[in-house]
Amino acid sequence: MAVTTDRAALNEWIACGWPEKVVPGGKYRTVLLGQEIEVRRTGVSSFEVFECDGHGELSRSLPVQAKYCCIFTTLGEPIRPLPKIPEFDEADRRITGCGSVGVHTSPFRIIENFLDMAHFSFVHTDILGAPERTEVLAYKTEHRKDVDEIWAIDCQFYQPAASKASKGGQMTHYAYRVMSPFSVMLYKNVFDDPTRNDAICLFVQPIDETECLAYMPLAIVDRESALTSIIDFQQTIFAQDRVILENQRPALLPLDPTIELPTRADASSIAFRRWLKAKNFQFGVYEKKAA
Amino acid sequence: MAIKLYDYSLSGSCYKVRLLLGFLDLEYERHPIGFYPEREHRTETFRAINPLGQIPVLEDDGIRLRDAQAILCHLANKYDMSGLWLPRAPELYGLVMMWLMFAGGELMAASAARLHDLLGYDLDIETARRNAHAAFRILDDHLTRREIEGGTWIVGDHPTIADVACFPYTALSNDGGIGLEDYPALRNWLRSFMHLPKFDAMSGISEFA
Ligand SMILES: N[C@@H](CCC(=O)N[C@@H](CS)C(=O)NCC(=O)O)C(=O)O
Ligand SMILES: [Fe+2]
Numbered sequence: 001m002a003v004t005t006d007r008a009a010l011n012e013w014i015a016c017g018w019p020e021k022v023v024p025g026g027k028y029r030t031v032l033l034g035q036e037i038e039v040r041r042t043g044v045s046s047f048e049v050f051e052c053d054g055h056g057e058l059s060r061s062l063p064v065q066a067k068y069c070c071i072f073t074t075l076g077e078p079i080r081p082l083p084k085i086p087e088f089d090e091a092d093r094r095i096t097g098c099g100s101v102g103v104h105t106s107p108f109r110i111i112e113n114f115l116d117m118a119h120f121s122f123v124h125t126d127i128l129g130a131p132e133r134t135e136v137l138a139y140k141t142e143h144r145k146d147v148d149e150i151w152a153i154d155c156q157f158y159q160p161a162a163s164k165a166s167k168g169g170q171m172t173h174y175a176y177r178v179m180s181p182f183s184v185m186l187y188k189n190v191f192d193d194p195t196r197n198d199a200i201c202l203f204v205q206p207i208d209e210t211e212c213l214a215y216m217p218l219a220i221v222d223r224e225s226a227l228t229s230i231i232d233f234q235q236t237i238f239a240q241d242r243v244i245l246e247n248q249r250p251a252l253l254p255l256d257p258t259i260e261l262p263t264r265a266d267a268s269s270i271a272f273r274r275w276l277k278a279k280n281f282q283f284g285v286y287e288k289k290a291a
Numbered sequence: 292m293a294i295k296l297y298d299y300s301l302s303g304s305c306y307k308v309r310l311l312l313g314f315l316d317l318e319y320e321r322h323p324i325g326f327y328p329e330r331e332h333r334t335e336t337f338r339a340i341n342p343l344g345q346i347p348v349l350e351d352d353g354i355r356l357r358d359a360q361a362i363l364c365h366l367a368n369k370y371d372m373s374g375l376w377l378p379r380a381p382e383l384y385g386l387v388m389m390w391l392m393f394a395g396g397e398l399m400a401a402s403a404a405r406l407h408d409l410l411g412y413d414l415d416i417e418t419a420r421r422n423a424h425a426a427f428r429i430l431d432d433h434l435t436r437r438e439i440e441g442g443t444w445i446v447g448d449h450p451t452i453a454d455v456a457c458f459p460y461t462a463l464s465n466d467g468g469i470g471l472e473d474y475p476a477l478r479n480w481l482r483s484f485m486h487l488p489k490f491d492a493m494s495g496i497s498e499f500a
Contacts, residue, residue, distance in 0.1 A: 020328065099328030102408050104468065213411070228325035235327075236300045239409070239494035243465065247497070 003034040003075070004209075006283040010076030012180050015203035015215045017071040018097045019045065031207045033283065035075055037062065049073040069097030069217040070203055080148060083179035087187075087199035087219040094220045098231050100205070100213040101238055105245045106284040107204040107212050108253035108276065111184045113241055114202050115176050115268040117157045123240050126160050130169070133158040141271040150178040150275050152268040163198060164233040165222040166191040178272055181281065182206065190221045197221075200234070209284045210251040214238065252286035259286065294319040297340065297348040299326035301409070303402055303459035305347040306493045307359040307394075308366075311455050313489050315370050327410050360395040363452040375449040386446040387453045394456030397426040401460040404467030409495075420469055427464070427474050430457065434476035443483050450487060458484050459493070466495045 004010065014032055017039050022028050027040040029052065036052040047066055050058040062073045068088055088095055103110055113119070117136045120129030139155040155174035162172045173194070175187045182204045187197035199219040204212050216234055225233075254260040255277045276285065296312070298305045298321050312319050324346050325331035333344045341348045341357045348355065349362045351369070356362050367377035378384060400422035406412040407419060433445065445453045462481055464471055471478055484490065485498075492498075 018328070097328065100411060102411055104408070226323070228323050228329065228331070231325065231329075232300050232323050236494050239301055239466075242409075243495055243497045246465070 004283045006033075006281065007076060008279045008281050009033055009181070009206070009283040011074070011079045012076075012182055013065070013072045013074050013078050013080075013082050014182050015070040015205050015213075016049065016073050018069055018099065018215060019047075019066055019071065020097075021071075021099075030205070030213075032073070033075060033206055034208050037073065039064075039071060039073075047071050051075070068201060068203075069095065070215050080180065083147075083149070083177075083183065083185075085185065085199060085201070085219070087197075088217075090219065092221065092223075093199075094218070094222055094225075094227060094230060096218055096220075096227050096231060098216040098218070098234050098238075100215050101235070101242065103212050103214055103242050103245055104210060105212065105248060105251045106210055106253050106286075107182055107206040108272075108281075108284050109245055109248055109251065110202070110204050110212060110214055111178065111181070112253065112269050112272055113245055114184050114186070115152065115178070115272060116266065117155060117174070118266070119241075119244065120157055120159070123244055124237055128157075128159050128162065128237065130158060130160050139267065141267045143271065143275065147179075150268070150271050152176040152271070162188060162191060163220070163222065164225040164230050165220075176268060178275070181276060181279070193221070206284060250286045252284060254286040255281070256286075295322055295350040296320070297322050297324050297337075297346050299324050299332075299346055301494060302326060302346055303405070303463050303493075304345075304359045306459045307456050308347045308349060308362050309493075310458065310491065311363050311366050311376070311452065313491050314376070314455070314487070315366060316489070317366070317370060358395065360391045360452075360456055363391070363456055367452050376452050376455070378447055378449075378451060383447050383451075387451050390445050390453035391456050393426070393430070394453070394460075397422070397429070398457060398460050400426055401464050401467055401469060404469055405460070405463055405495075406467075408467050416468075420467065423464065423467065423469050427461065427469075427471065427477060430461070431474035431477040434480050438476055438479070443480065445480075450484065454480075454484060462496045463493075465497055 016030055016032055022041045024041050024044055027038055029038050038050045038052055040048045042048055047064045049062040049064045051060040053059045065072045067082055121131055121134040125131055137156055139152055141152045143150055153175045156171055159172045160169045162170055173189045178184045185201040187199055190196040190198055201217045203215040206212050220230055255273050296319050331337055332346055338344050347359055348357050356365055400419050403414055403419040404423055407414050407416045444450050
């Protein structure tokens with residue numbers, strides 16, 4: 001496994017674990033963009049990350065930040081800070097990660113699936129979508145140039161059980177936010193309360209181009225459910241996505257619309273692919289072989 | 292008194308029990324265990340319930356049982372008045388037990404592969420996949436013979452708890468990066484099982500089996 005040479009990928013903050021993965025004083029090894037790294041928990045909330053050389057010896061020390069229930073590092077010079085997600089500071093929210101889940105596909109397939117509402121009724125039947133209400137209503141996408149994020153707003157979808165707290169179906173209002181090529185989140189209105197949103201993140205650690213770990217930090221408005229049940233709900237949903245993701249071909253994401261045409265409902269997918277193309281991404285991207 | 296199941300949605304072993312509870316139309320109270328990432332099953336509190344630190348555990352009328360296969364036997368023995376899920380006929384009973392042990396034994400290699408791929412368990416994935424393939428080969432050969440005899444199920448003319456016990460980790464094999472291309476009889480059997488009335492799929496089971 002070789003380290004990627006794609007600067008666009010190297011210059012991002014990327015999740016590489018979560019604090020409770022390791023006890024204070026402990027350490028573990030993992031791989032980021034083909035580069036083996038060692039993560040050390042030096043105190044309750046202090047961490048160190050090192051690159052490992054070809055012989056497994058520690059070489060360079062890497063920047064590290066612990067935030068949003070994850071540990072982040074970067075192999076390059078970050079072109080942007082970690083995103084601001086103020087919901088994680090709101091006192092009445094239930095804040096938790098869900099560990100990591102391994103997925104054999106490109107990081108961008110995982111992000112793109114997260115943005116897609118059209119699969120709800122088919123993949124998350126009777127939970128995030130009803131078989132008889134499959135329609136994705138028109139929504140807006142925008143590139144927020146000040147923060148270089150892709151947003152999809154005014155999204156809505158009928159959901160039989162939108163969250164652990166749900167006691168019936170509702171028209172759920174969504175906003176999606178792609179904060180970096182490896183991180184995305186959504187806001188969805190809380191059951192029976194249009195004034196509050198649950199914040200659900202998906203941070204992807206690309207081990208290599210077609211092998212990833214997915215982290216799902218949550219900042220949820222739900223007084224009643226046990227944290228265990230909130231995590232269980234999220235993992236149940238993601239395990240359904242994972243089957244679909246691992247069966248998509250090619251695993252790498254085609255950016256050229258002549259190879260794989262996103263459908264009309266996929267406005268956010270089109271925006272996401274354009275954005276990656278504008279960044280000249282090579283890592284995780286399907287290249288049409290010259291004829 | 293109510294039946295209580297210590298359960299985790301993504302556990303294939305718990306799914307064995309949930310499936311039979313569903314087939315038998317039994318009401319139960321679900322006690323969710325934070326299997327991952329909390330590892331609640333390894334805490335002192337849970338070890339007081341099951342010293343092996345494993346789920347599922349079932350409580351029913353003062354009896355506390357661990358091991359999915361034992362739980363299936365208990366539920367079928369106590370609640371299935373038809374006797375079809377756990378046949379007592381001498382020519383069937385031993386065979387059902389034999390395949391139950393297989394489900395809790397050799398077939399669990401497929402569970403190990405899944406825990407590795409899905410939840411990052413540190414284990415020898417090549418060995419797990421090889422052992423899972425060996426188990427699938429044995430079950431596929433058996434089901435091929437059953438097809439030739441005109442049978443659909445692992446034992447007899449009706450699905451039994453042997454089918455229930457073998458179904459989850461076979462149907463979830465993809466989660467552990469194990470394809471079933473080489474096991475046509477296994478795929479036919481999975482399809483028949485998924486068409487049973489009251490069948491309930493769990494996350495990770497692909498419909499294109
Ligand atoms: N023999 C047990 C094994 C069950 C089993 O492996 N359960 C898994 C979850 S699917 C577990 O609790 N593993 C924890 C461990 O073994 O430490 C049974 O069939 O119920
Ligand atoms: Fe999904």
